[in-house]
Amino acid sequence: MLSRFGSIISTGYWTPFSEQPLRARASILCSWQQAWLPLWPTLARIFITIGKACWSQTNQQFLQLNGYRPYCDEAVPGPSFDFNFIQFPDSIEPAIIQADVVIVGSGCRQHLE
Secondary structure: OOOHHHHHHHOOOOOOHHHOOHHHHHHHHHHHHOOOOOHHHHHHHHHHHHHHHHHHHHOHHHHHHOOOOOOOOOOOOOOOOOOOOOOOOOOOOOOOOOOOOOOOOOOOOOOOO
């Protein structure tokens, strides 16, 4: 669908699907829903579902109508634990720790040079 050849097969137009105007894309999806080959109605259903999901997560008016708030105004952070992390120097030899539990971090420490 992104090439001219794929576009002519899947949409009937030489212009790739991604470069079609919105009205043409909508009519292509509607025609896919009526197609006799089972592949096209399935693709139409998938694309429409993806479009609805993306729209519902990014449309501010829709989120406001549903009462969605990205965070609660009354929320306050709870007590924190003072974690003591072990920083290992760069070494060829492996570091050995004897412990009951080891939590390995993501390694996103800042390198200060």
